[in-house]
Amino acid sequence: MIWQNSLYLWFLLIIPVLIGLTYWYNRRLDEKRKKYFGSKLLQKLRRGFWPWGKRIRHLSLYIGIALLILAAAGPKIGTEVREVKRQGVDLLIALDLSASMNAEDVKPSRLEKAKYEVSRLIEKLQGDRVGLVVFTGEAYLQSPMTMDYSALRLFLNIAETNQMPSSSTDFGAAMETAADAFDRGGKDGQSSKAAKVLLIISDGENHGADYDGALEQLKEENVSIYTLGLGTASGTRIPLYNDSGTLIGYKRGENGTEVKTRLQAEVLRSIASEGGGEYYEIRSGGSGIDAFLGQIDELQQGEFASQEYADFKNQYQWLVGFGLLFVIVGVTFPYYTADSS
Structure with a gap:
């Protein structure tokens, strides 16, 4: 496999930065909640909250962004045969x-x-x-x-x-x-x-x-x-x-x-x-x-007889498709259950 624009791979470093910022933001938010709300009151206010739903949201967003970056780098895998006269x-x-x-x-x-x-x-x-x-x-x-x-x-x-x-x-x-x-x-x-x-x-x-x-x-x-x-x-x-x-x-x-x-x-x-x-x-x-x-x-x-020309085939389409799918899941996936009303 080769990359058409390998410099874009450096943007993958954004993913660990986002993970670190998310972790730091959640820690600070939890500290503020504990400071102003008791545990029982917090549970009532967050009735129906599903922690795993929020984790799935974040994980999907990270995966989607990573796939879109890989797609922008232009991965070329396998061969593509064309006829040239x-x-x-x-x-x-x-x-x-x-x-x-x-x-x-x-x-x-x-x-x-x-x-x-x-x-x-x-x-x-x-x-x-x-x-x-x-x-x-x-x-x-x-x-x-x-x-x-x-x-x-x-x-x-x-x-x-x-x-x-x-x-x-x-x-x-x-x-x-x-x-x-x-x-x-x-x-x-x-x-x-x-x-x-x-x-x-x-x-x-x-x-x-x-x-x-x-x-x-x-x-x-x-x-x-x-x-x-x-x-x-x-x-x-x-x-x-x-x-x-x-x-x-x-x-x-x-x-x-x-x-x-x-x-x-x-x-x-x-x-x-x-x-x-x-x-x-x-x-x-x-x-x-x-x-x-x-x-x-x-x-x-x-x-002259047609000449077959073999080249690496660009496979970015699959990565774009899956990347957008994960981003949509990351934006829309629920993290509150139905009993939250």
Whole structure:
């Protein structure tokens, strides 16, 4: 059980205060009665008085006030299931985790900038199903299609270049994994009317085999492929860090010279063109991801299967009802019997 307005629970302290004041008032009243009236006269004046009736009155009032305070605090118990219908597109983000994404020609690094922009994208989505593929020379489905954007952010935040067994880049592997993810999403109840979109975020350096076959498969499944490039044309070195995050040098090739990485915009532009999408670029600003979001809004929207949303159910109504009942009893309950006339 949780409370919607737990601060109201402090008002329960009123109950022991009322009990104390009532006890003190009755004691003083009894002392005054004994001072001015004898016991026999007092019994005649209070003929038919029922002490237990008065106690029941007071007790009912205390219980009623306590229940009304608890109701104001908003107790939530159990679960409430609601149906929520969503409309949007199926969006799969393929994030490059190769070593070159650690390059810092885009601050703080290509990868950190990509994760920041994807987080901004997720914040602006409404009703779209989103999944995450991470890839280097191999590709993995980090998060299947979901409308739980909080969970997706968790998967995005833990994406790092050192989690992958390979440090190279293979767009073919990313596309094949994306095709499987879209196929799996369709079996999970995807609307057939929803547009399917693949967004590849990379610096464009491809060290894998030919990806034409995988690209053709995505086109056959009516997947629109967009690309988002990170980096600069002039390029920079690839930093290497140890487990504690300290810079230990820069990546070197087989001949011992430092490897320089640069944005391969032509590769990403070609993929987007063949995939029926568009190429965007991010450097210091976020105009690329904003332009892509505008494109998403123009695509075919589909209605996904109803989603059941469970939440704590507010139970204050019962407490209000019983509280008012006890208050009424406390106000109207008789404490004089019929022979008091």
